[in-house]
Amino acid sequence: MTATLAHTRAHICPASDLQADDHMPVVIVGGGACGLTAALALHRMGVECVVLERDAFAAGSTALSSGFIPAPCTQTQQAQGITDSVEAFAADIQAKAHGQAAPHLVQAYAQNIGPAMDALAEHHGLPWQVLDNFLYPGHSAHRMHAVPEKTGAGLMSRLQAAADAAGVVVLTQAQVTELWADEAQRIQGVGFVRPDGQTERIRCDAVLLACNGFGGATAMVKDLLPEMAEATYAGHVGNDGSAIAWGQQLGARLADLGAYQGHGSWAVPQGALISWALMMEGGVQINAQGQRFHDETQGYSEAAVHVLAQPGGVAWNVFDDALLAFAQGFPDFVAAQGAGAVQHAADANALAQLIGCPPDDLLATLNAVQPGTDPATGRTFQRALQAPFHAIKVTGALFHTQGGLDIDAHTRVLRQDGTPLPNLLAAGGAARGVSGQAVWGYLSGNGLLSAIAGGHIAAHNMQQILKDTP
Structure with a gap:
């Protein structure tokens, strides 16, 4: 299955023409749960980054969700006396996806979501609680975590407050439209449009696409998810397929485009x-x-x-x-x-x-x-x-799509031949998830699982990329 190219302003520019004085080691495109989780992890590692968010405030798809995150073996789970395991969680994900979820991502996300949640609690004060009065479909243990507000908006407000307290730079009303790549497909910079219509550019050493999927791109939904062509779209309008558009121009591989x-x-x-x-x-x-x-x-x-x-x-x-x-x-x-x-x-x-x-x-x-x-x-x-x-x-x-850029277990975007692009990563809705290839593969909470676990993994891999960058 091939994707209709998203009708966005997203395009790839030759790095040899890039004119920019400002530099930031890491640029994160998108200020939802994925982007802020990655930014907070980078902060803990002492890595400078900037989050570029297209809206006036960071909210995205996360704020429109229930805000519930499945995670095994967290400190919160253990404090509530709940027995669970990474293996049980991974098995539940694959059972719901009829065995079609990418095995390397199932394992990576199941292993990393617990540490990601614990780090957000320990270092940034997010007060998790496990909903233990009912089981969501497909889950064999009580592992759905929420903040006290029990809403996606509440989750986002707490992540934003944590970012503010940590001094993470979140630049709002900054819609990324350009990625600047050299002949080796290394991203050297990004360009973003400001409210006055002017485009600003910044050099960087690594980029994380945390800008969600293509649910707001009508033509792509009609092409790839025909059963949803006339459905109400309850997701974020900013999910315009930009990540896929950039990936296609770079020759990246796409996966699980029928999942949502x-x-x-x-x-x-x-x-x-x-x-x-x-x-x-x-x-x-x-x-x-x-x-x-x-x-x-x-x-x-x-x-x-x-x-x-x-x-x-x-x-x-x-x-x-x-x-x-x-x-x-x-x-x-x-x-x-x-x-x-x-x-x-x-x-x-x-x-x-x-x-x-x-x-x-x-x-x-x-x-x-x-x-x-x-x-x-x-x-x-x-x-x-x-x-x-x-x-x-x-x-x-x-609500949101679950297919997109193909990535490895370190969230590196993959070329058609399966090799990773040098310094472009994707997580959350911008990348393939762990829901297999169709609507029935979605296990409750898979969206925020891939956002938070993926953001956590991406941050640690970007730290390594920066070490390896001349």
């Missing part, structure tokens, strides 16, 4: 993410005909495709009082509820009227939600739902 994170629980018309924990704890999705249509516990990513295939491309998340109380422990849910996303029905007939479906069909669907295994979808229920009911109208959405 969808979500089958995007509230409409409010435009809010509804936690999939509702489904995992016993909620169901019902279509306009009053029927369930999949096993909701398989995963929220592939649920996006299932929901979009329903009449009108919508479904209703249905749950009861006990689940409502549970969901109100998530700030994102509380915000969605405040925006009017949650509607109420005293009984099955009122719920049918709300959904607009045949009452008898809906009643049969609800009556089938009983302790045991549902023969139609294979889902196992622990209990029945009890009236009164609550419902949220949702659609399927595209």
Whole structure:
């Protein structure tokens, strides 16, 4: 599969023409979780860097996420008495991806995410907590970490505060459009556009692309992810495929372009993410005909495709009082509820009227939600739902892509022949992830896993690159 070249201003320029007086050892393109994690790690190693962020403040895709990060063997996990292992986590990643995830990245990320999380806690004060009251789909242990706010925005604000405290230079409103490369494909500098339209340039010794994927590039999504061509895009508009465009111009290899994170629980018309924990704890999705249509516990990513295939491309998340109380422990849910996303029905007939479906069909669907295994979808229920009911109208959405530049275990960008480019690295959404080749390969938290573990790995490798640079 080949990628449509992203329609961005991203281009490669000959280093022999570069005119720039300023120099920085490392330039990081993108100020999300990946970029800031790498910058903080470089700071701890005494390596100077600058983070170039296109927006007015660092947020990116991370701020739009739930902010939950899976990691085994962290100090936080151990403090909560949770038993886990790198091997178990790696096995869970591959099981979800049907064995199609890049083995070298699965191992590298599973090994490095724990140390990365511990370093952020120990050196920069990020107060992790493990969500231990439910298991996200595909995980065999409680390993989902969050900051107290339990939001992606909360995670980003704490990473930004850590960067500020460390004196990390984060230059905002600086959209990188140019990479300057010599004949050996070594990146010698970058150019970025400022708010006044002027382009500034800086020389460097290594570059990390932490600028996410191509979810905001309509033509690329239509070409590479046709099932999502008409889906709501709930990711960051800055995900325009720039990393892929630069890579293609350098002759880099691409991988896993059919992989992405969808979500089958995007509230409409409010435009809010509804936690999939509702489904995992016993909620169901019902279509306009009053029927369930999949096993909701398989995963929220592939649920996006299932929901979009329903009449009108919508479904209703249905749950009861006990689940409502549970969901109100998530700030994102509380915000969605405040925006009017949650509607109420005293009984099955009122719920049918709300959904607009045949009452008898809906009643049969609800009556089938009983302790045991549902023969139609294979889902196992622990209990029945009890009236009164609550419902949220949702659609399927595209959040971020999981394919991109092919990288090795050190996050070095690879050429077509598999050899690494001299000093160009990529991590997070800019590179291939560990979700295999399709939507169903996405294990909960894979996006932030590759961002934080990848940023951590990239920083240590860039330190070595600088040592080896004449």
